[in-house]
Amino acid sequence: MSISLLLEMAESGDPDRVAVVDGDRRFTTSELSGLADGGAGVIAASGAQHVVYVGAGGVMQPLLIFAAARAAKPYTPINYRLSAEAIRELVDRLPDPFVIVDDRYRDMVASDDRLQTSEQFLAAARTAEPVVEFADPDDVAIVLFTSGTTSKPKAVELSHGNLTSYITGTVEYGAADPDDAALICVPPYHIAGVNAAMSNLYAGRKMVYLTNFDPGEWVRLVASEKVTTATVVPTMLDRIVRALEREPTALPSLRNLAYGGSKVGLPLVRKALELLPEVGFVNAYGLTETSSTIAVLTPEDHRTAHGNEDATIARRLGSVGQTVPGIEVEVRDDTGAVLGPGQPGELFVRGEQVSGKYTGVGSVLDEHGWFPTKDIAMLDEEGYLFITGRSDDTIIRGGENIAPAELEDVLVEHPHVHEVAVVGVPDPQWGQAIVAVVVPAEGVEPDADELREYVRTLLRGSRTPDRVVFRDELPTNATGKLLRRDIIASLHDARAEK
Template identity: 30%
Template sequence: MHITQALHRAVQQAPDLPATVFGERTRTWAECADRVARLAAALRALGVASGDRVGILALNSDRYHEYLLAVPWADAVLNPANVRWSAAEIAYSLADSGTRVLLVDDAFAPMLPALRAAHPELATVIHCGDGPTPAGVLAYEDLVAAHEPVEDAFRGGASLAGVFYTGGTTGSPKGVMLSHDNMIISALGTAANGSFMTPGGRTLHAAPMFHLADLAAWTARSLLGGTHVIVPAFDPTAVAAAVETHRTEDALLVPVMIQVLADSPVVQAADLSSMRRVLYGASPISEAVLDRAAKVMPTAEFTQAYGMTELSPVATLLDPADHAHPVRRRSAGRAAPHALVRIVDADDVEVPRGTVGEVVVRGDHVMLGYWNRPEETATALRGGWMHTGDGAYMDEDGYVFVVDRLKDMIVSGGENVYSAEVENALARHPAVASCAVIGVPDDEWGERVHAVVVLQPGAETSAEELREHTKTLIAGYKSPRSVEFVDALPVSGAGKILKRELRARYWADADRQVH
């Protein structure tokens, strides 16, 4: 299969149905197809060849939707940049993947000088915003208007669809390579569960479209037909207005977004009765938040998805009915229709039910590998199973209960934060002698990025100064939300920092070591 297959099917069956709604702008599937074919022609005219990476750095929009289709139409490869990253992180991902063509909108055009300085091979920039086009940048609408439509290259199957960058355990982002089959199988498998997507309905995109979670929702909605209702970024007022005005039925949200919606007076006063299905992921949701969310979206059913970018991204699903179960609601659900899930020991032998081990996943949704990282790929995919780095047990009915992370990662507000990235940034401050970064429980974010810092002899600094320092090197959401200064860090006989000791007092009363 190929990603553009959904567009061909929609044009054949419902050409006049709205494909996208963005602000005051609505475009049909027929209009979308024409614009996608013209944008693909423009990319080819700019020298984009088969397999070349084309990036985008933008907030959500209808043009983002067109980019996701036009790049494979032109036989090229997607590379959506994380809009929450710093210029240095984004430039690294562009340079590492060899991305030479980048689409950028009004919000991120000011970042261009820094990106070009850090990645001189960035040859072509296309402005895809609604404001004035910056000097030295091509205008998206001019390119669409100037080129005649070209035929679809029908890039698909096992060929590379996109390179999606995640945080890295060694401190630098790594590109996850996903094929067309990977993305489509995960989307269709999740939809086959029956609680994810309304066939032919209207899906709200409020979560960032660069993220695999929302991209899975975009893929499923495109394949099942219907309409994408898009807001630039998550905002409770914008979400309430979009649901009320366009009667959206489905949405992909992370728990912190659901909490904000549940507690917003604007949302509480809005009519959200059209909502039918809400899929959330990255972490469980508290019963209290779920109860409050049910009051503002009384007609919606909630489904939890567990997975990772490397799984395109879904591995397990917790159905709406399971949310009412006193035990199962604490789980990550059971294997999705397209996934095989096991819990294994250090020798990759499946452990007895109820025994904690590592979650491993197999299926046609598992990534092709990490871009230019064959050794890390071989380690992650050994034996044909994706090793998630999550510690969990499975009960007799197949429900997976995640209890710990075997890899040094924090999930805060639905975003993965690798401790090494934050520690590397902190260590570059002249006052820091050594440091360790851990995740601690947080009512709002699920987990909070917490830094434990030893200062150089005689040095002085503050938590705020360290936070601001790290924000110049890494994304703001990775910056420590709390900082603790100590005289020394606990270390093993081999000199390794004992993070479990640092975490112990924060997690002592918890029945598991993750949120």
């Protein structure tokens, strides 16, 4: 099945329904489908083998996803926040590309005959000879570059089969109410941004795009467009909560708010639950290589866990929930043995939506189809999945393996701590020393020794941070992922300056 069929089904179900709201522009499913057919004609006429987009999204995201699919060419949205050099390097890694770029980023992309601005492409799509070609399910539909938080970005290849398996397995066709609307503010180059366009169309839900996130504008759009569901990354959730604390605003239409992309501190989750008691919160966990979500902590899970007197159930508020249909998971130790409940190890994932394939590398699935996520995880007795960090982030102090999340989960509960990241830095005596980098809560000046003692009383002495340093903010990328290597580099630079 080609992903282009998702738009075809949406159009056949309700051609006059408003599918996309992008600023002052509105497009019905029929109009979007017609533009995708014309856009496919523009792509086919270019002779290119790959479609690339450098821009903030909006209507260009679903249009290019489906225009590329109907031209049977892979599509790659690229992080427009990168430097011009980095953008050009990624474009050069793709074969024979046709580049569409938002006008404001035109100077970031090298000049080439196969280049159009977004407005030029839109205009051409309105008049081009339509093309509709159905790709094979095994053909590559989307190529996304990983965020490169720990290494050079890899190009992940997702097939039509991977993506349609995820959509049809987790979304009910046409199930949305006629007035349902989704607010989309995740970036187009993230897997959540790609799947937002496909899943909402398939469900029959209006998509409202906010291409430049601002918490005040987010709140305004929820109210004005009667948004019923939205997806945010943790940094966005934090800013929304702060905005609502400063100026309480009723959001009666909002039924579900999903968050994901990286770990969210439990104090923030609790505060959001209390500020928006009528909203169903969803924690979604997934990877680019798995075509998005593989586990979900449902609204019911959130409310059941929040404040529960049973410690086992209450702890699940910090989990990513249970696996979605069609997904299998295993937690393994260093020898490859499968571990039981309560035992941490590396998470392996299997299912039709799982790609595990990289351009220039090929598939990294094992002989039985399992994908190594490199995430350290644990399952409880009821199958709730807990993600404790990346294997690359493990601190080895005096020969003892220490997961940063173990300390972070404790420190973030201290009333003087707003955010915290724990990293390991080189140490001549212990191999690595533990450094806690803390963003203080508003209006307080935490004491480093007090925070160290707080950890010592709740964890083993070997888990006590060797140092606590304070920062105004933690470095993250646009999808909220913590940039630990930037923290380590800044600590190294600070030491070198002394």
